[in-house]
């Protein structure tokens with residue numbers, strides 16, 4: 035139940051921190067895929083973005099000065115996955131770190147044989163469990179750029195891929211990892227509203243993931259970022275990018291996945 039006080043506080047926040055019209059229009063221009071969205075959803079997105087900006091700190095890394103435009107462009111995209119789920123899905127973190135460019139984390143991890151590896155490839159985004167989301171600003175702005183195979187020089191499977199460019203959105207991608215991490219390590223399965231949906235989700239996603247890996251390996255032209263083959267969690271995040279940025283492509287390629295996503299996200303762009 036929402037108390038009178040929280041309703042009053044919400045209304046006051048929305049009024050006091052409203053996104054000015056010019057800034058809102060600039061953000062919409064920077065995110066052209068939103069042009070196809072219904073007006074009602076865009077209004078809801080604007081409202082949620084205000085609440086997101088009041089709730090989270092968007093800070094620049096190493097002296098990078100974050101502008102109001104950058105804050106809005108990040109907030110709008112961050113709110114897309116939780117538009118119908120609610121901002122409380124992001125309760126476990128307070129900070130979004132914005133970098134002036136791609137960044138290197140130097141994360142160490144141990145493989146099955148006990149060998150320690152150090153990741154030093156430049157990243158566009160990273161999400162930490164219970165911690166901040168880190169984003170490269172040029173990539174966060176490049177919201178519906180089509181990624182092509184040149185970006186996969188270091189990966190043997192992806193190196194040879196010459197398929198159709200894929201719609202990408204690094205902000206949606208990272209925040210979908212946040213949803214995935216709500217019930218433990220990212221595994222491609224966020225908390226779902228019923229056991230029925232859970233069973234359907236697992237079966238659909240496993241089947242689609244196997245199919246996607248097989249087709250990518252066979253160099254079939256699917257038009258979805260082959261980075262999705264890396265792990266079921268990446269598959270969920272990449273296909274969610276397609277769901278929101280180029281929904282028709284997901285509906286045509288994996289209609290069952292589109293339907294599962296529509297049930298989970300509680301609506302589906304068309």
Ligand SMILES: [Zn+2]
Pocket residue numbers: 207211267268271
């Ligand atoms: Zn990822």
